[in-house]
Amino acid sequence: MPHTEDALLLASHIGKQFGGLSALDDVSLHIRRGEIYGLIGPNGAGKTTLFNVITGLYQPSAGGFQFNGMHYESGKPHLLAQAGIARTFQNIRLFANLTALENVMIGRHVRTRAGVFGALLRDRGTRKEEHAITVRARELLRYVGIEKPAQTLAKHLSYGEQRRLEIARALATEPLLLALDEPAAGMNASETENLKTLLKTIRTSGVTVLLIEHDVKLIMGLCDRVAVLDYGKKIAEGAPEEVRKDPAVIAAYLGGGGD
């Protein structure tokens, strides 16, 4: 049994079915505070499905998970964001017709309070809050290295910038767990290298990172622990070096007959 005290996220026996298709089958894992946890597996292994369950987008067919000591069964994404899970999407989902700055400002929504009356009266508290939102959003843009195009519409940013903007937007929610769905997809070698540096910086700041990745090399150099999914089942978990040698993993990746 894993030590539950230091686990930030504890998923137990999660299953998810779409009609007759079983996308996830009895998957359990735990993510410790402060680590970078990798989730790998071949295409269609159920990585993104698991991700969507943990971030509240899907309701699991079986099992449930604990986050930061609280139990969550049916997911409401906004509650999980409030609890401290922030995510990015595999196929980038920015607010395309808003500026980069506004995208990050929207990330502050969950940690700020101004309501309709605040908006209408624009009292001292609201003005202060708005100011703080803008300042923090600019800080975050600088943090991920896209300070310059702050006033550019998100859809006009380059691919790498969009990926970074998604991370900035997620960080704006002050997450305990930052969940990244294939952040390096489509990036060239130098962009991937920059991303790696950024993720290390984020971890140093105390944020736990869950990373889905296709690129095994990135995972190996970055993650503290790794779980491998194949056909909706967890086939291995552990330190990257161990997992790499696991025959089941090799079979899954190389498409051998398995055993």
Next chain:
Amino acid sequence: MKPDRKFVMLIAALVIALFFLPFVTDALLGRGWVRILDFAMLYIMLALGLNIVVGYAGLLDLGYIAFFAVGAYCYALTDSPHLAQAFPMLFPVGVHLPFWIVLPMAALVAGGFGVLLGAPTLRLRGDYLAIVTLGFGEIIRIFLNNLNAPVNLTNGPQGISFIDPISVLCVSLNKTQTFFGIAFPSVHLYFYLFLAFTALVIFVSQRLEKSRIGRAWMAIREDEVAASAMGINTRNLKLLAFAMGAMFGGASGALFAGFQGFVSPESFSLMESIMVLCMVVLGGMGNIAGVILGGVLLALLPEVLRNIVVPLQQALFGRTLVDPESLRMLLFGSALIVMMLYRPAGLLPSRLRRREFGGDDAAAEESVYDATH
């Protein structure tokens, strides 16, 4: 944000111009045109209300006129002798509540109906939402048309008449009033009242647009899944958008009832909903100035046509060949097609969409400076 001199001067000039507008119109074009201006104001209020739902939150509402109807009937029932018919014991002379009570009440009731429409449609998007809202608009109209039995609540298709005119601070707006030796005819007084409310609606829209709530609405418009993953409670915010939009609709409905003195279900047809939506789309969705422009243009267009087309045809052919009403739909349809082809973002596209084409960086930096200071 410090209002600079130029801005103050501009506002002052605008206020003076608008003050003289009914007098100038009256002198040049006749009193009927002042009345048309009054209606244009009502349409602007409606369009700005719908802009919150469609332009900010991205929820396509084809039944918006229903809230206008709810507001109008609220005013009609609580400010006319009508209820004496249905409940002679309870209200022997009908109900005659003061304007300042009826107006917020109409807004709140309409807001309630907004939530009523919003709640079951939370999971619907795009076309599906449009169809349900269209149905809702028709349901309200048909209810109003048929609620004259078993208890005569709405007087059915005949509508409710003898509605009390609006009076502000014990000054009835229904007759000519003299202030400082200047005679203000009734339509002029209504113009100023509607102008004041339009200014209020503009103010509210503008404040909402540049706030945490407004940003959350726009996030929902852009990508609902991503918005909820960012911790935005999409359910509550969509309901809020429906309610806020409906409140504007309800308030303008109440003003309409008091101004017109008569309401009947036929004023609230689907065509009216579409008209208001067209004002929003034509002018520039999500942009307040654009929506106002759209409202003015579409409210004035039929009247202008009527006054140009008929005499023109008389002069050319000696008789009226084409009815201005059918010509209106023709022009209107072609205008929309041309717009969609050449200016899909509207006549005055919103700030962000404009930047997309122009790259107006200086203005952009300035607006951020405004937002932070």
